Amino acid sequence: xxxxxxxxxxxxxxxxxxxxxxxxxxxxxxxxxxxxxxxxxxxxxxxxxxxxxxxxxxxxxxxxxxxxxxxxxxxxxxxxxxxxxxxxxxxxxxxxxxxxxxxxxxxxxxxxxxxxxxxxxxxxxxxxxxxxxxxxxxxxxxxxxxxxxxxxxxxxxxxxxxxxxxxxxxxxxxxxxxxxxxxxxxxxxxxxxxxxxxxxxxxxxxxxxxxxxxxxxxxxxxxxxxxxxxxxxxxxxxxxxxxxxxxxxxxxxxxxxxxxxxxxxxxxxxxxxxxxxxxxxxxxxxxxxxxxxxxxxxxxxxxxxxxxxxxxxxxxxxxxxxxxxxxxxxxx
Numbered sequence: 001x002x003x004x005x006x007x008x009x010x011x012x013x014x015x016x017x018x019x020x021x022x023x024x025x026x027x028x029x030x031x032x033x034x035x036x037x038x039x040x041x042x043x044x045x046x047x048x049x050x051x052x053x054x055x056x057x058x059x060x061x062x063x064x065x066x067x068x069x070x071x072x073x074x075x076x077x078x079x080x081x082x083x084x085x086x087x088x089x090x091x092x093x094x095x096x097x098x099x100x101x102x103x104x105x106x107x108x109x110x111x112x113x114x115x116x117x118x119x120x121x122x123x124x125x126x127x128x129x130x131x132x133x134x135x136x137x138x139x140x141x142x143x144x145x146x147x148x149x150x151x152x153x154x155x156x157x158x159x160x161x162x163x164x165x166x167x168x169x170x171x172x173x174x175x176x177x178x179x180x181x182x183x184x185x186x187x188x189x190x191x192x193x194x195x196x197x198x199x200x201x202x203x204x205x206x207x208x209x210x211x212x213x214x215x216x217x218x219x220x221x222x223x224x225x226x227x228x229x230x231x232x233x234x235x236x237x238x239x240x241x242x243x244x245x246x247x248x249x250x251x252x253x254x255x256x257x258x259x260x261x262x263x264x265x266x267x268x269x270x271x272x273x274x275x276x277x278x279x280x281x282x283x284x285x286x287x288x289x290x291x292x293x294x295x296x297x298x299x300x301x302x303x304x305x306x307x308x309x310x311x312x313x314x315x316x317x318x319x320x321x322x323x324x325x326x327x328x329x330x331x332x
Contacts, residue, residue, distance in 0.1 A: 029069065041063055058080065060076035074095065095111055109133045110130070140220055142178075142219075145177075152172045174188075186206075188206055212232070230251065250263060260329060264311075265312065268308050317330075
């Protein structure tokens with residue numbers, strides 16, 4: 001029969017071995033975590049070069065990997081991107097990201113503003129109170145990504161604009177995902193205000209589209225749209241309130257020069273509200289719409305639906321409503 005002293009000694013040895021194994025495991029995990037973090041930091045310039053491709057560069061200043069013991073996250077003081085051949089540059093504030101060690105392909109991040117984008121024909125500055133993002137990655141780039149931002153402002157200036165455009169929204173969410181070789185995108189905004197159309201405040205704005213053959217925008221290396229391509233505009237909608245809205249849908253084509261053509265449908269509810277707003281923005285176009293207003297109902301291609309649905313034609317950025325010309329989309 002085993003004595004109580006021997007039993008106690010055997011149990012003590014087991015606890016000692018268990019404690020030793022736990023301590024050794026923690027030391028090995030700690031060593032492995034910091035070695036892996038150091039590799040991420042050392043290989044970051046190479047990884048950024050692989051993402052941007054040969055004609056561009058990106059930088060993450062003061063890069064630091066944090067999150068010990070169970071997360072890995074890249075932190076940067078500022079972010080920047082430059083493509084000399086296209087004349088495009090972008091910069092943003094600090095980045096804070098995190099991914100669980102058991103789900104490295106799913107990362108979340110916060111980015112500080114402002115964001116500044118400069119191109120030959122367009123300058124954009126955006127800022128926000130908070131911006132959070134989530135991405136899911138594959139071996140060759142991103143599979144999908146989402147952004148959720150609050151209290152957002154945009155300032156846009158370009159050669160095709162008659163004046164600087166300032167926009168403010170309470171919330172903006174954006175989503176993108178690969179769909180085979182295509183790219184699905186969706187953007188939603190809440191409570192839009194602007195300086196271009198006096199009196200225009202929108203309860204919501206929506207953009208949902210599929211860009212044919214543009215999955216490369218999420219792949220590594222990043223591939224900007226090259227040449228002409230097609231897109232399906234599922235919905236481009238502005239809701240002033242619950243009773244007044246305007247939505248556009250249909251296929252469009254973008255040519256080598258970036259000009260848009262397409263045969264679309266526009267559905268308007270409470271058209272008088274939009275005509276009043278048009279009078280503040282473009283009096284000449286408003287007068288034209290006022291003259292053809294009696295004919296609009298005869299152009300309705302879906303008379304059984306709520307509102308009025310009309311054919312909207314775009315040819316090389318020139319817009320017409322049926323046979324009536326409305327103007328031109330600004331070129332950038």
